[in-house]
Amino acid sequence: MDRNDAGEPRLRPAEPADHDRIVAVLDDWWGRPISAGLPRLFLDHFHRTSLVAEDGDGLAGFLVGILSPSAPGLAYVHFVGVAPRLRGGGLARRLYRRFFALAVADGRERVRAITSPVNGASIAFHAAMGFTVTGPVPDYDGPGVDRVVFELRLPPR
Numbered sequence: 122m123d124r125n126d127a128g129e130p131r132l133r134p135a136e137p138a139d140h141d142r143i144v145a146v147l148d149d150w151w152g153r154p155i156s157a158g159l160p161r162l163f164l165d166h167f168h169r170t171s172l173v174a175e176d177g178d179g180l181a182g183f184l185v186g187i188l189s190p191s192a193p194g195l196a197y198v199h200f201v202g203v204a205p206r207l208r209g210g211g212l213a214r215r216l217y218r219r220f221f222a223l224a225v226a227d228g229r230e231r232v233r234a235i236t237s238p239v240n241g242a243s244i245a246f247h248a249a250m251g252f253t254v255t256g257p258v259p260d261y262d263g264p265g266v267d268r269v270v271f272e273l274r275l276p277p278r
């Protein structure tokens with residue numbers, strides 16, 4: 122149930138109502154309070170470029186992505202998360218690849234994401250996916266809020 126032929130969780134476009142189930146697991150999946158970083162507006166206004174993964178046990182993972190309305194060549198991943206029970210199995214890679222395809226189809230040339238310097242898993246994941254890793258950039262998100270910046274060049278459409 123809710124697995125594809127290879128027995129993997131199924132991916133689908135997100136819907137606004139997914140916010141409730143995503144926000145319910147965020148702090149647990151991240152291991153620290155993070156849910157304030159994903160207000161409802163992201164699912165209300167960017168669900169068409171966001172993805173949900175599900176299997177028979179429920180929410181397996183998600184990606185909140187944006188095709189920047191202001192920077193024409195740029196796509197941006199705001200959050201990606203995989204249920205702890207499924208980590209290390211390639212689900213985040215599948216979510217990213219699906220988002221890359223969507224971004225390329227829209228003519229985007231680069232994907233960017235950021236993370237907190239304490240998030241070693243995120244830094245390792247993005248490096249493994251081929252992103253350049255810059256930083257920590259001091260004060261990136263305001264005084265004292267340093268961030269690591271990731272960027273990947275997409276193949277042409």
Ligand SMILES: CC(C)(COP(=O)(O)OP(=O)(O)OC[C@H]1O[C@@H](n2cnc3c(N)ncnc32)[C@H](O)[C@@H]1OP(=O)(O)O)[C@@H](O)C(=O)NCCC(=O)NCCS
Nearest residue numbers: 200201202203208209210211212213214242243245246249
């Ligand atoms: C980061 C996260 C999304 C990775 O999800 P995942 O499904 O386990 O990742 P994948 O299995 O698709 O891994 C893809 C690649 O990244 C590497 N990778 C993923 N997590 C890693 C970790 N913690 N340490 C080292 N490498 C890691 C894998 O080894 C793999 O590389 P490979 O193919 O060269 O072996 C997951 O750990 C998570 O949800 N963490 C909490 C939320 C979070 O911090 N999100 C990111 C910031 S928004």
